[in-house]
Amino acid sequence: xxxxxxxxxxxxxxxxxxxxxxxxxxxxxxxxxxxxxxxxxxxxxxxxxxxxxxxxxxxxxxxxxxxxxxxxxxxxxxxxxxxxxxxxxxxxxxxxxxxxxxxxxxxxxxxxxxxxxxxxxxxxxxxxxxxxxxxxxxxxxxxxxxxxxxxxxxxxxxxxxxxxxxxxxxxxxxxxxxxxxxxxxxxxxxxxxxxxxxxxxxxxxxxxxxxxxxxxxxxxxxxxxxxxxxxxxxxxxxxxxxxxxxxxxxxxxxxxxxxxxxxxxxxxxxxxxxxxxxxxxxxxxxxxxxxxxxxxxxxxxxxxxxxxxxxxxxxxxxxxxxxxxxxxxxxxxxxxxxxxxxxxxxxxxxxxxxxxxxxxxxxxxxxxxxxxxxxxxxxxxxxxxxxxxxxxxxxxxxxxxxxxxxxxxxxxxxxxxxxxxxxxxxxxxxxxxxxxxxxxxxxxxxxxxxxxxxxxxxxxxxxxxxxxxxxxxxxxxxxxxxxxxxxxxxxxxxxxxxxxxxxxxxxxxxxxxxxxxxxxxxxxxxxxxxxxxxxxxxxxxxxxxxxxxxxxxxxxxxxxxxxxxxxxxxxxxxxxxxxxxxxxxxxxxxxxxxxxxxxxxxxxxxxxxxxxxxxxxxxxxxxxxxxxxxxxxxxxxxxxxxxxx
Amino acid sequence: xxxxxxxxxxxxxxxxxxxxxxxxxxxxxxxxxxxxxxxxxxxxxxxxxxxxxxxxxxxxxxxxxxxxxxxxxxxxxxxxxxxxxxxxxxxxxxxxxxxxxxxx
Numbered sequence: 001x002x003x004x005x006x007x008x009x010x011x012x013x014x015x016x017x018x019x020x021x022x023x024x025x026x027x028x029x030x031x032x033x034x035x036x037x038x039x040x041x042x043x044x045x046x047x048x049x050x051x052x053x054x055x056x057x058x059x060x061x062x063x064x065x066x067x068x069x070x071x072x073x074x075x076x077x078x079x080x081x082x083x084x085x086x087x088x089x090x091x092x093x094x095x096x097x098x099x100x101x102x103x104x105x106x107x108x109x110x111x112x113x114x115x116x117x118x119x120x121x122x123x124x125x126x127x128x129x130x131x132x133x134x135x136x137x138x139x140x141x142x143x144x145x146x147x148x149x150x151x152x153x154x155x156x157x158x159x160x161x162x163x164x165x166x167x168x169x170x171x172x173x174x175x176x177x178x179x180x181x182x183x184x185x186x187x188x189x190x191x192x193x194x195x196x197x198x199x200x201x202x203x204x205x206x207x208x209x210x211x212x213x214x215x216x217x218x219x220x221x222x223x224x225x226x227x228x229x230x231x232x233x234x235x236x237x238x239x240x241x242x243x244x245x246x247x248x249x250x251x252x253x254x255x256x257x258x259x260x261x262x263x264x265x266x267x268x269x270x271x272x273x274x275x276x277x278x279x280x281x282x283x284x285x286x287x288x289x290x291x292x293x294x295x296x297x298x299x300x301x302x303x304x305x306x307x308x309x310x311x312x313x314x315x316x317x318x319x320x321x322x323x324x325x326x327x328x329x330x331x332x333x334x335x336x337x338x339x340x341x342x343x344x345x346x347x348x349x350x351x352x353x354x355x356x357x358x359x360x361x362x363x364x365x366x367x368x369x370x371x372x373x374x375x376x377x378x379x380x381x382x383x384x385x386x387x388x389x390x391x392x393x394x395x396x397x398x399x400x401x402x403x404x405x406x407x408x409x410x411x412x413x414x415x416x417x418x419x420x421x422x423x424x425x426x427x428x429x430x431x432x433x434x435x436x437x438x439x440x441x442x443x444x445x446x447x448x449x450x451x452x453x454x455x456x457x458x459x460x461x462x463x464x465x466x467x468x469x470x471x472x473x474x475x476x477x478x479x480x481x482x483x484x485x486x487x488x489x490x491x492x493x494x495x496x497x498x499x500x501x502x503x504x505x506x507x508x509x510x511x512x513x514x515x516x517x518x519x520x521x522x523x524x525x526x527x528x529x530x531x532x533x534x535x536x537x538x539x540x541x542x543x544x545x546x547x548x549x550x551x552x553x554x555x556x557x558x559x560x561x562x563x564x565x566x567x568x569x570x571x572x573x574x575x576x577x578x579x580x581x582x583x584x585x586x587x588x589x590x591x592x593x594x595x596x597x598x599x600x601x602x603x604x605x606x607x608x609x610x611x612x613x614x615x616x617x618x619x620x621x622x623x624x625x626x627x628x629x630x631x632x633x634x635x636x637x638x639x640x641x642x643x644x645x
Numbered sequence: 646x647x648x649x650x651x652x653x654x655x656x657x658x659x660x661x662x663x664x665x666x667x668x669x670x671x672x673x674x675x676x677x678x679x680x681x682x683x684x685x686x687x688x689x690x691x692x693x694x695x696x697x698x699x700x701x702x703x704x705x706x707x708x709x710x711x712x713x714x715x716x717x718x719x720x721x722x723x724x725x726x727x728x729x730x731x732x733x734x735x736x737x738x739x740x741x742x743x744x745x746x747x748x749x
Contacts, residue, residue: 619748621678621741622670629666 003071005046006088009098009137012043016130024123033116036126037109040133044106047098047137054095055505064510067091067207069143081202087143089206092506093287096361097140100368101277103493105133107486108272111376114482115268115383125165129272132158136277140284144204145194148285152190152249155278156183162273163265175261182258186248193241197292200224200234206288214295221296232299239293239300243286243307250282251334252341253311257568259334263326267382270326271375275333276368283340283364290357290508294349305345309443312338314565316450320457321551321562324388325378328458329371332414335447336367342444343429346436347508354508356432358515362502363429366421369493370413376487377407380479381462390458394543395467402484404463406491411459413494415452415529418522424498427522428515448525452532460540654695661688675729675739679722686718 016039024032058068072087109129116125135154142148157180164176198204201212201220212220213235224235244255251259262274273279286293286304293301312335319331340360347356380403385392397404413420416427426448433441478484503513539547551558560566616627661684668681690711697707729739736743 614749617749619745621744625669629670 003088005049006070006141008046009043009050009141010134012039012046013130013134013137015039017127017134020123020127020130024127027123029122032123033113033126036123036130037106037113039130040102040106040109043133043137044102047102050090051095051099054090055092063512065092065505066510069207072143082198082204084146084204085144086147088141089143090141092510093284093361094140096365096506097284098137100365101133101136101140104276104368104372104490105129105136105272107372107490108268108376111271111379111483111486112266112268114480115379116266117480121165125162125266128158128161128165129269132162132273132278136281139281144206145198145209146204148288149187149190149194152245152281153187155273155281156180156187156249159183159262159273159278162269163262165266165269166264169264172264175258175264179258179262182255183248186255187245189241189248190245193238193243193245196234196238196241197224200227200238210289210291213292225296233297235292235297236300239289239297240303242289243282243300243304246282246285247307248282249285250279250337250341251311252282252307252338253314254567256311256315256334257571260327260330260564263324263330267326267375267379270330271372271379274330275371275375279333279337280340280364280368283337283344283360286341286344287357287361290344290347291349293344294347294354294357294508301345301347303345305342305437305440308338308341308343308345309440310338311335312342312447313443313450314338316447316454317561318564319454320450321558323390325381325390325393325458325462326375326388328390328454329374329378332374332451332455333371335451336363336371336414339426339429339444339447340364340367342440343432346433346440348436350509351511352513353436354513355428355515356436357508358503358506358513359425359428359432361506362515363422363425365500365502366413366425366494366497369490369497370410370421373406373410373487373490373494374414376483376490377403377410380483380487381407383479390461393462394465395463397463400463400478402478403487406487407459407463409491410494411455413498414455415533416448416525417452417529417533418526419495419498421494421496421498423522423526424515424517425502427517427525430525431516431518431521434521445525445528449528449532452529453536456533456536457540460536464541466543651695651699654691658688658691658695661685661691673740673742675725675732675741678741679725679729682725683718683722686714690714 016036020032020036027035054068055065060066068090070088070090072085074083075086076084078084109126112125112129116122119125132155135151135158139148139151139155142151160176160180163179164172166172194204197209197213200223201209203209203212212218213224215221221235224238225233227234229237246252248255259274259279263270265274293304315331315334315338319328319335322328322331340363343356343360343363345356347354347360349357380400381393381396382388384396384400387393409420413422416423430441430444430448433444479487501515503515507513539550563569665681665684665688668684669678672678672681693707693711693714697704701707732744733739
């Protein structure tokens with residue numbers, strides 16, 4: 001494999017962004033869509049060849065996949081020891097991520113060519129999508145933690161731009177700002193974590209950092225483990241802070257508040273960024289530093305596990321009560337990422353104990369396909385009924401037969417019904433949790449039952465239930481070919497991705513890991529999922545009054561879940577009532593009166609002085625000559641005085 | 646022959662200098678101001694010649710300097726007259742009080 005393919009991987013989407021961003025307005029919209037899609041298609045082929053080369057030809061050394069750095073140059077030599085490199089880093093994790101990002105991105109591009117038709121800023125949309133793909137690929141193949149931070153911020157920016165794509169809608173603008181501020185706030189933790197880790201390990205490169213902080217008895221590890229703050233070691237602090245950054249991007253509790261609002265963006269964006277790729281960057285980050293977490297600091301890994309498990313359950317409960325189709329999907333994304341997080345959290349390093357690691361990334365892999373499919377299907381539905389509300393939908397299976405089937409497949413996959421993709425990955429996660437932590441296991445079982453329930457609540461409410469008259473009349477029929485095409489490709493992924501022998505490729509130590517399949521173990525989760533589906537079917541297949549009665553029966557609890565457990569309100573209270581009131585206002589007063597006051601006084605003095613002396617510059621020649629002469633006489637007098645003294 | 650002492654010549658050149666200064670500061674006509682400047686320059690010339698003659702009679706430096714000053718005075722006069730002509734075209738006057746637009 002030549003390096004050139006790796007460069008191509010970044011240059012093609014970057015070229016797409018630059019060309020469409022600069023010249024997008026001048027070329028016909030159809031061409032700009034095709035151009036952007038072709039660039040991503042090229043990137044997809046390049047990433048396929050990289051992954052093929054890595055997995056099949058050159059990646060294995062002594063039966064284990066090891067990481068390779070095919071290209072690296074020194075960017076900033078800060079000190080003799082600490083230099084910042086820019087480079088490419090290929091290991092099973094990044095090769096797998098390359099495939100996921102480029103394939104979902106390609107499908108979303110194809111879908112958007114039809115979905116965004118007639119949009120005024122069509123080419124801008126594709127430019128932003130290319131920017132996002134570029135930054136996500138850069139994030140995935142970063143060779144050091146500083147480079148990952150650069151691309152981390154870049155995906156944040158492109159997410160901001162795309163959420164606020166409909167910038168004439170105040171809600172979209174607010175959502176974009178919220179997403180940016182919340183993730184940026186979390187990135188502060190990430191940055192401090194980077195500084196801590198690089199300070200203690202004296203390097204930023206992943207390979208060196210991991211080896212220095214995991215080798216028992218290394219002076220770096222000893223230093224990091226003994227230095228402490230508030231009774232917690234510096235290593236734990238660093239890893240937890242890095243996890244905060246990951247939690248912000250991956251919408252883990254309590255930094256999840258931006259994700260549901262981010263659904264204000266166009267639906268393909270939600271599919272690409274807020275379901276399949278960017279939001280799993282946090283999982284990727286933890287997996288990237290996994291040896292350090294697992295070998296040197298199990299406490300930080302526990303934080304990951306419990307945050308993930310709580311977020312999974314929390315989001316699943318909220319998802320059952322939401323009525324906006326995209327918000328249900330957003331909470332389901334959060335819940336599934338929670339699954340990936342706690343799978344990492346319960347995992348150990350190496351051999352059989354590394355099952356959770358493989359399971360987490362396996363779920364990341366399958367989730368990308370079926371969740372992107374769910375979002376794109378939701379996009380078709382929204383196109384058909386021009387509304388996001390479940391109550392405006394119903395009975396669409398006759399209008400949208402292909403979408404109906406694709407959506408059903410994706411729902412089955414996410415609910416973990418065999419033999420669809422989600423079954424395999426979720427089963428592996430449950431197995432890993434079962435082996436290592438029973439509390440997390442039971443939370444996961446309940447969550448997966450809830451998952452099946454709310455997904456099929458969505459499915460039955462959209463495609464069965466009562467048909468609304470206005471839908472019948474307008475009757476768009478099935479979506480355009482390009483949209484259906486990408487739905488079908490992703491549906492193939494949602495069905496077949498689970499059959500990939502994932503453990504052969506990705507594991508915590510690079511060795512081959514056989515994923516266990518125990519029929520008797522699967523009975524409980526699958527049975528609960530089917531129960532959830534049946535319950536949803538009873539409630540939502542036909543229009544009934546039962547759901548309303550049940551939700552009324554839950555009373556306050558239902559109310560709280562419907563209002564997302566008032567997390568947004570708590571944030572509002574903390575920011576508006578506490579921070580603005582007690583920090584913001586005094587700071588503003590200080591700024592206005594002390595800082596500005598000082599400057600204003602200085603400026604006023606200068607102004608008064610210059611006004612009073614400005615009369616000297618009269619424009620008349622002879623007074624000038626007089627001043628000059630006076631000056632000369634003054635100097636002469638001074639000189640004589642000093643001379644003769 | 647009784648030589649004229651140096652101090653006499655210096656008195657003359659000082660008188661010349663201050664006549665020039667006085668003219669420069671009080672005259673309103675630009676041509677007269679220019680003439681005053683010439684007076685100042687000539688007083689400096691006189692100083693050069695006198696110092697050279699009385700203090701370093703075997704060296705010619707002072708003479709050369711006065712030759713330079715005469716040449717520069719000619720050039721300066723040419724430039725100044727060009728400016729004065731321009732001012733006259735603009736203001737229809739060569740009164741220095743009228744050319745006062747470069748002010749605060």
